[in-house]
Amino acid sequence: MQWNSWQEFLTMRGYGLYVWGSFGACAVAMILEPLWVRNRWNAIRTRQPRQERS
Amino acid sequence: MSNSIINWFKYASPASFYPLAGRMIPWFSWLAVVLIASGVWLGLFVAPTDAQQSEGYRIIFVHVPASWMSMFIYCVMAFWSALGLAFNTRLSGMMTAALAPTGAMFAFLSLWTGALWGKPMWGTWWVWDARLTSQLILFFLYLGFIALQSAIDDPRRADRAGALLALVGVVNIPVIYFSVQWWNTLHQGASVSLTKAPSMAHVMLEGMLVMALGFWSYAIAVALTRVRCIILEREITSEWIKRNAVE
Numbered sequence: 001m002q003w004n005s006w007q008e009f010l011t012m013r014g015y016g017l018y019v020w021g022s023f024g025a026c027a028v029a030m031i032l033e034p035l036w037v038r039n040r041w042n043a044i045r046t047r048q049p050r051q052e053r054s
Numbered sequence: 055m056s057n058s059i060i061n062w063f064k065y066a067s068p069a070s071f072y073p074l075a076g077r078m079i080p081w082f083s084w085l086a087v088v089l090i091a092s093g094v095w096l097g098l099f100v101a102p103t104d105a106q107q108s109e110g111y112r113i114i115f116v117h118v119p120a121s122w123m124s125m126f127i128y129c130v131m132a133f134w135s136a137l138g139l140a141f142n143t144r145l146s147g148m149m150t151a152a153l154a155p156t157g158a159m160f161a162f163l164s165l166w167t168g169a170l171w172g173k174p175m176w177g178t179w180w181v182w183d184a185r186l187t188s189q190l191i192l193f194f195l196y197l198g199f200i201a202l203q204s205a206i207d208d209p210r211r212a213d214r215a216g217a218l219l220a221l222v223g224v225v226n227i228p229v230i231y232f233s234v235q236w237w238n239t240l241h242q243g244a245s246v247s248l249t250k251a252p253s254m255a256h257v258m259l260e261g262m263l264v265m266a267l268g269f270w271s272y273a274i275a276v277a278l279t280r281v282r283c284i285i286l287e288r289e290i291t292s293e294w295i296k297r298n299a300v301e
Contacts, residue, residue: 002103013103015110018174022113022167023094026120029159030090030272037279044286 066143068285069294075278082275089268093119096261104258113171114258118245119266121164123273124192125227127157131199132224135217145281147213148288150220151203152281156273158196164189176240184233185241188226195223209288 003009012019065071097115104111131150138146168186169179180186199219206212229236234243245254289295 002099002101009098012109012112015108015112015174018110018170019112021170022116023098025166026116026163029163033156033159034276034279037276037283040283041279044283 066141066145068145068148068289069292071145072282072285075282079275079278079282082271082278086268086271086275089264089271093261093265093268096257096264101258101261102255107175110171110174113167114245115261115265117164117167117171118262119269120160120167121189122266123269124157124161124164124189124196125230126270127153127160127273128192128195128220128224129227131157131220135220138213138217139221144210144213144288147210147217148281148284149277150199150213150216152277152284153273154196154199154203154216155280156276158193158200160269160273161189161193161196165193172240181240183239183241184237185230185239188230188233191226192223192230195219195226199223 010016065074093115097112101112101115103109131153134146134149134153137143138150165186168189172181173179199216202219203212203216206215233239234241286295
């Protein structure tokens with residue numbers, strides 16, 4: 001473990017903005033993209049039974 | 055010989071690839087979650103402070119994997135494009151189209167994390183040097199591919215046009231990769247290479263590789279889910295979808 005306190009971990013010894021800005025952007029993008037694809041998937045799946053009946 | 059070729063081509067048909075992709079998605083999703091969680095743990099808690107860059111260097115654990123993925127996904131798109139143009143298989147274009155948004159996302163993340171790394175270390179968010187500019191071009195190639203495909207109504211024509219763009223644009227990949235050797239750039243040289251010993255602590259390298267594998271699994275899971283969407287959207291009227299109530 002490299003950290004003496006939570007404070008040190010959160011501020012990244014002065015690099016907090018840059019490190020958390022990077023990790024945060026990746027986390028947001030890599031959570032939103034799968035949700036977005038799931039939405040597309042669900043939209044097709046709810047459309048499909050109607051087409052199957054016709 | 056003919057047998058082995060037939061087996062490979064079996065999965066070039068959307069009807070047989072669709073269920074295969076469906077079986078692979080949960081595996082790669084879980085693999086991505088486990089690997090990325092371990093990578094974040096290694097990167098933020100286990101890896102030691104860097105002697106020169108203090109904690110700022112920890113951006114490497116997302117920057118390098120995202121950059122690798124952005125280049126790798128483009129190569130895979132070019133591969134599928136070449137296959138699609140050569141054999142005229144429907145699935146190739148679908149795979150290329152399914153990969154593009156994920157590739158664009160990684161190219162953007164590479165630029166974004168690079169800017170956040172550049173500011174504290176170089177004193178600037180952005181410079182027009184060879185590595186950064188060629189990576190920006192890669193991002194625009196992804197956007198161009200997506201725009202071109204969505205501008206053409208007929209999916210098969212859109213696939214062919216996109217395939218051409220993907221193949222022409224792939225010359226940019228070696229330019230990005232070797233830019234730090236060919237030109238004098240602000241960007242540092244490769245930290246990991248196949249021919250030299252890595253220029254960093256073992257645990258840093260391990261964290262980065264675990265993270266890269268996690269991003270890899272993530273990209274596979276998302277792209278396979280997207281390709282299944284595209285298959286259903288395009289082939290909704292075809293017999294095989296009507297026949298088997300597709301799961």
